[in-house]
Amino acid sequence: MKELLDLSQLIEQGQSQKALTLTQQLVNSGLPSQTILNDGLIAGMAVVGEKMRNGDMYLPEVLQSAGAMKASLAILKPLLALEGTKSRGKILIGTVKGDMHDIGKNLVSIMLQGAGFEIVDIGCNADPQRFVSAIAEHAPEIVGLSAMLTTTMLNMKTTIDAIAGAGLRSKVKIIIGGAPVSQKFADEIGADGYSRDAVLAVDKVKQFMDRTS
């Protein structure tokens, strides 16, 4: 459908106002919200993710696209709820205790939102108990842990241990990221996955969600 292709291109170009107008037109035409979301908004952000992966788009441009998607999504959200559409998945994300770095975590959140996932961001310096409480409250499928320091990366293990101690480990997949960590470290501390950047984090989350669905 040409209008959906147009919408995905407007998202890719970060044209919030035009995307918003077209989204409303498509809703008014009676097209299911789920179709508009998948074939318009998420399709546009998929191109953005691909361009970012290939180094063809800078972050400010990606964020502009993400902003356009967010604006259009605001129209669709209540309709999606009415249609009983299930979320693509919920991700809880935070930087572990003792660590105030949040740029990387924020980028991952933005890219995941762009891919249609629901994000619960519990911020920086989040102690293990905060993760445990947030998992109990929000029931995410996936938990993302971020750390940027060699002295705070060990708090990822403490956090995973606390999640296990609370009996929640089997309910979530855990992905870690941040400059000092690696796949080897993820294996050592019992995480389910590792991602070295925001684009790959989206791939990893999709893989896990595909396996669980």
Added chain:
Amino acid sequence: MKKTFKTLAIPDPQQLMFGRTPNPMTCGFGLTLGNGQVFPELNFTLPTMALEQTNWPAVVAQYEEIGSIIERAAARLKPPGLMAEFELLPPMTEHPSWGAELTSVLLKHLDQLHKDTGIPCALRVTPTDIRDVTKPPELRSGKPLELLLQSFEQCAAAGAHVLSIESVGGKEVHDEALLYGDIEGVIFALGVLASRDMEFLWERIIATCSKHKVVPGGDSACGFANTAMQLAGQGMLPEVLASVVRAASSVRSLVAYECGAYGPSKDCAYEGPVIKAITGAPIAMEGKSASCAHFSPVGNVAAAMCDLWSNESVQNVRLLSGPAPEAYFELLVYDCRLFNQALETKTENVYQNLLVSSDIHLSPQAYVLSPQSTSRIASAIVRESGHYAQTLAAAREAATLLREGVQRKELQLNPRETEWLERITRELNALPSDEQQMIVTMQDRYGHLFAANSYGL
């Protein structure tokens, strides 16, 4: 009494040289900087380990070992002098006695080294700015500020020779503005917020330094310009944006010197050459020999005007050769031998030209770090009054330099970078000269991110 710099201490870019400053200074155990030699500055950190009370003896043992490594390596390599930098990790600032204890440990080893070998040396101590634990950060009151100031006080009392910091005032807005490529927000964060916080913080650091006769050694814009540099290095931001941010960040770092700093600026302050041109103070720099900490998009040019040459940070882990701090110290010492041989044989201009010409055409970030660019940016700053006007002037000058570089075919930009340079230029030219007007606009846009009273607004 705050100084204002209306002229350049080094007006001739040809005189902007590694190892030489018009204002040499001595610190620690007889280490004189900027008087015709470049010295290594070794910076180190813990290997992957928990940092808490329960394993504190293991942490102290690490710093004892690093101190011994410095003693051994210096005795073997015989540098003409050295600086060791102890950069506190956040818990070491949150527990001021921890930072002070480790300062004493390292000082003991430098004292022994000096006694045994006569090698001049000094210890720079850099507490972590922990005031950003709340959002928005509470910068002028509260427990984190109290602990930070106590950390400075206790590290000074424990014998630190030079005190520095990488302060974070304004970063809460800068991060957001940078990611969105909002140059107006970047200039506001640096020229209005960061500069105000620098004044607040540095008045207090200078008071502590005066009380303990410690050298105040500058404040790096690491959280601002190095964030931009690293994101640009990873292809996430335009390099031209990072280059303009670098120039603009010089003004907030200069505030430390307006407040009374006179020691060597921090290694990660790549804006250091601008500070050197304006103040004549010696500077530390880092680059290719800091690849243990991060990759560098700027190449050899970073070394062109340094007085201390640093590895930025290395974990105390074992390499095939030996402990990583010793391996990187060796690299720094050999780098410094080249600087010093060039100075001794009066071939420093040739060597500097090689360091500069090998890289400036490859990256706009390197291009703005050449002595000529540095001098132009520094001149643009001292021509203006007020930090906002100076920040704007530095950014505009950097954009002008990049456009001229492209026109002269000294610098190549791909079409996307060219497009961004045009956009940045347009947006910089549209910014108001009236700071108050800027503040009103930015409070609307970013008021949710910062507390106005943290900046006296």
